[in-house]
Each structure stands twice: as C-alpha cells, then as structure tokens.
Amino acid sequence: MALGLQAAVPTSIVRAATLPTDSSVTFQTDAAHTGNQADPQLKPPLERQWRVDLGDTANYPVIADGRLFITAGPLLYAFDLQTGMPLWGPIDIGAHNGFATYDNGRLFVQNSYNFLRAFDPATGRTLWLEQLPWETSSSTAPVALNGTIYAIGNGEGALLYAVSESDGALLWLTGGCGDCPLIGDSSVAVTSTGVYVDGGCGFNYRLDPASGNQVWGTSGPCSHLSQS
Numbered sequence: 657m658a659l660g661l662q663a664a665v666p667t668s669i670v671r672a673a674t675l676p677t678d679s680s681v682t683f684q685t686d687a688a689h690t691g692n693q694a695d696p697q698l699k700p701p702l703e704r705q706w707r708v709d710l711g712d713t714a715n716y717p718v719i720a721d722g723r724l725f726i727t728a729g730p731l732l733y734a735f736d737l738q739t740g741m742p743l744w745g746p747i748d749i750g751a752h753n754g755f756a757t758y759d760n761g762r763l764f765v766q767n768s769y770n771f772l773r774a775f776d777p778a779t780g781r782t783l784w785l786e787q788l789p790w791e792t793s794s795s796t797a798p799v800a801l802n803g804t805i806y807a808i809g810n811g812e813g814a815l816l817y818a819v820s821e822s823d824g825a826l827l828w829l830t831g832g833c834g835d836c837p838l839i840g841d842s843s844v845a846v847t848s849t850g851v852y853v854d855g856g857c858g859f860n861y862r863l864d865p866a867s868g869n870q871v872w873g874t875s876g877p878c879s880h881l882s883q884s
Contacts, residue, residue, distance in 0.1 A: 680719040682757040683797035687846040706740030708733075716797070720758045723777060727754040732765060734780060744780035749773070759800035762821055766798045770809040772819060786824040788817050797843040804865065806844050806851055816844060816853060818868060828868040 678693040685691050712729030719725075723743060724735045731746035732754065751767035758764070762783065763775040770791050774783040788794075791809030798807035804827060805819040818827040842854040850871065851863040861873035 678719070679721075679758070680717065681759060682718065682799050683716055683755070683843050687799045687801040689843065689845045705738075708735065708740060715753065715755060718756045718758050718763065720763075721761075721777065725756055725758070725763055725777065727756060727765065729753070732756070732775075732780075734777065743778075747775075747780055753795075755794070755797040757798045757800040757805065759805075760803060760821060762800075764798060764800055764805050764821070766794050766807050768794055770794045770811070772798070772805065772807060772817075772824065774821070774824065784824040786819070786826075788815075788819070789826070789829075791815050799844055799846045801846045802848060802865070806846055806865075808842070808844065816851075816863075816868070818851075818865070830863070830868045 678695045683689065685693060710728035714726055714728040717724050717726045719737060722737050724737050726733055727749060730748055730752055732749050733745040734743040735741065736743055749765055749767045750771060751769045754765045754767040756763060756765045763777045764772065766772045770788045770793055771785060772788055773785045776783060788807065788809050792811035794809050796808050798805050800821060803821050805821055807817050807819065809815050813831060815829050815831050817829045820827055845852040851865050853861055853863060855861055859873060859875055862871040863869065864871055
C-alpha cells in the first residue's frame with residue numbers, strides 16, 4: 657500500500673469566487689446527518705465554481721477550514737475550496753473505497769477493509785493507522801464528534817466502534833443488543849448526548865456516547881424490547 661502517492665490532478669477553473677464557508681464534515685453534512693447548511697449564499701440559481709476530473713467514482717466530499725477532501729476509488733485528494741487547486745495527494749488509502757469525516761482539525765478515513773486512518777488535513781501526513789477489530793469490511797460513513805470517531809464495520813456481522821481521535825485507541829464497541837443487531841450499511845447519527853443506530857426490522861436505539869450503553873430503544877415487528 658502506497659501511503660504517500662503523489663500525482664498531478666487536472667483542474668479546470670470555471671470562475672473565481674468567494675465560496676460559502678459552511679463545513680460539511682461527514683455524510684449528509686454533519687454528525688447528526690441533517691443535510692442542512694444555513695449559509696445565505698446557498699440559494700438558487702447555483703453556479704459552478706470549478707471542476708476536477710478524478711478519473712474514478714467519487715464519494716461524498718468533506719469540507720472544512722477552506723479545504724475540500726474527497727475519495728475517488730482508492731485515492732484521497734485535498735483541494736483548495738475557493739480555487740479548486742490541488743493541495744496534496746492523491747494518497748492511496750489501501751482499498752477500493754473509503755469514507756471520510758472531520759473533527760477538531762483532523763481528517764479521518766475508514767476504508768472498505770475496515771482500516772481507520774487519521775490525517776493532518778494541511779499536509780496529508782498520516783497521524784495514525786488502525787485496523788478495527790473483528791470485522792473485515794466497511795460500507796458506511798464514520799462520524800467524528802467531540803474527540804471520538806464512531807464507525808461501523810461489517811463482514812461476519814456488524815460492530816459499532818468508538819475510537820479516540822487523538823491516537824486511534826478503541827474506547828468501546830458494541831454489536832447491538834440481543835435480537836436487535838446492527839445494520840452494517842447504515843451510518844450512525846451522533847449528537848453530544850446520543851449515538852443513534854439502526855437495528856433493522858423497525859428497531860432503532862440510542863446509545864450513550866461515552867460508554868456505548870443503550871439509553872432507549874424503539875421496537876419493531878421483529879423485536880419487542882421494552883424502552884428504558
């Protein structure tokens with residue numbers, strides 16, 4: 657796995673402009689997946705500012721601190737948000753796909769082999785790299801908030817991990833609760849007081865962000881668990 661592959665990226669500048677400064681730090685914009693950006697500049701008609709040919713299928717972008725980060729196939733790129741000029745990369749993430757999130761001045765990418773990696777967003781330097789235990793793949797977006805990354809791995813089943821942003825240490829993990837296993841291809845939603853998980857078959861539940869303990873659950877047709 658090439659950890660620092662560099663290559664030229666073709667960039668076409670369509671029009672120079674001041675872009676909105678709103679961040680989009682994970683799938684559907686924020687940790688709670690609201691999909692909302694409140695910047696008053698984001699109103700129709702929208703105009704293209706710049707474009708880049710990445711040569712592969714691109715994932716959702718992560719936008720923070722004037723930079724845009726995106727994975728396309730096995731490669732991670734960073735661009736200047738205002739001009740579209742490459743800042744660093746591409747960097748080989750070691751798998752055919754990857755999912756990014758951002759928090760506290762760090763960029764995190766979970767690849768489809770269930771490796772989680774922290775980057776310096778200014779330089780692309782790897783800060784730490786960990787293979788999350790027990791599961792061998794991942795197909796959903798991680799979420800980073802308040803010093804912790806929440807990520808789902810799947811393969812034999814599905815596990816939800818809470819990982820320290822500072823050093824990649826595993827803080828806790830859970831596979832659900834008895835007859836309400838995790839859905840491996842759904843991204844968790846996170847707030848400062850709860851981690852919200854899809855358990856499948858109409859069951860959803862809230863976990864304590866610090867411990868992973870269940871706070872409450874809503875039952876569906878396949879499970880009848882009491883709320884607490």
